[in-house]
Amino acid sequence: MPDPFTHLEDFSEDIIAKAQDGLRMTNRELADRAGIELSTVKALKNGSIDEEALIRVASALQLHGERLITSARKSWLPETIECPHLTTFTSEFRSMTVNAYLLTCPDHRGVLFDTGVDAQPIFQHLEENEIELEALVLTHGHLDHVAVMEPILKAWQKIPVFAHPSENIDSAQPLHWGESFEAGPFRLRSLSTPGHTPGGTSFFVEDQSPPIAIVGDALFAGSVGGCAGDYDHALQSIRENILTLPPETILCPGHGPTTTVAEEKQHNPFFPN
Numbered sequence: 143m144p145d146p147f148t149h150l151e152d153f154s155e156d157i158i159a160k161a162q163d164g165l166r167m168t169n170r171e172l173a174d175r176a177g178i179e180l181s182t183v184k185a186l187k188n189g190s191i192d193e194e195a196l197i198r199v200a201s202a203l204q205l206h207g208e209r210l211i212t213s214a215r216k217s218w219l220p221e222t223i224e225c226p227h228l229t230t231f232t233s234e235f236r237s238m239t240v241n242a243y244l245l246t247c248p249d250h251r252g253v254l255f256d257t258g259v260d261a262q263p264i265f266q267h268l269e270e271n272e273i274e275l276e277a278l279v280l281t282h283g284h285l286d287h288v289a290v291m292e293p294i295l296k297a298w299q300k301i302p303v304f305a306h307p308s309e310n311i312d313s314a315q316p317l318h319w320g321e322s323f324e325a326g327p328f329r330l331r332s333l334s335t336p337g338h339t340p341g342g343t344s345f346f347v348e349d350q351s352p353p354i355a356i357v358g359d360a361l362f363a364g365s366v367g368g369c370a371g372d373y374d375h376a377l378q379s380i381r382e383n384i385l386t387l388p389p390e391t392i393l394c395p396g397h398g399p400t401t402t403v404a405e406e407k408q409h410n411p412f413f414p415n
């Protein structure tokens with residue numbers, strides 16, 4: 143049986159590196175601020191579990207210490223929540239996996255969020271379940287999230303594509319943050335979550351129970367997407383626009399497992415307060 147923890151996108155070593163990049167702190171500076179040896183910093187970044195050092199490093203990087211230890215121990219996974227109208231397509235891209243999500247309603251109409259890198263399972267699912275695809279909604283324009291846009295739009299020629307203008311997606315209808323809009327049978331609210339990319343957008347699906355938000359690479363279960371260029375703003379956007387959603391909201395990230403607002407408020411080291 144595969145180790146379930148391999149499904150999390152990031153562990154303590156990635157989290158330390160992302161926080162360092164965001165705060166522009168070298169290993170030497172981190173060692174000095176944390177009051178530990180440079181070799182200890184390097185060991186932590188190779189996944190070593192030294193609780194005292196992790197607490198010191200977390201404090202220097204404005205992370206939650208106990209949660210960073212939990213991440214190093216690989217002892218947390220978000221609970222799996224069944225959501226019958228939400229299908230995840232996970233495809234392999236280089237050394238990682240990427241998620242696309244299909245949301246459907248009982249009358250077989252659907253909206254696809256991002257594409258991943260493999261169109262075949264998406265086509266197969268649409269065909270087998272007789273689902274009419276009515277819109278493609280993009281969280282951001284990185285290759286792994288839009289790689290098979292072309293075959294999808296060839297097969298479903300008339301569907302609208304929605305993306306933030308800063309993502310430079312040809313033929314996309316420009317959307318603006320904070321607005322509600324119709325995508326097929328769903329009403330979506332676009333949430334400002336830049337940082338990973340300038341126009342990075344999350345989508346809250348209105349009138350769903352439990353509530354659902356597609357968050358792209360803004361937030362991962364127990365981590366965040368790379369956002370070194372705009373770190374403070376990225377964390378602030380997540381705090382204000384994602385973590386303020388109802389606690390039971392299912393969060394669907396671009397990489398790794400789904401999680402919830404409540405789980406992230408309790409376990410994500412990047413949001414200590």
Ligand SMILES: [Fe+2]
Binds near residue numbers: 282284287359
């Ligand atoms: Fe990305």
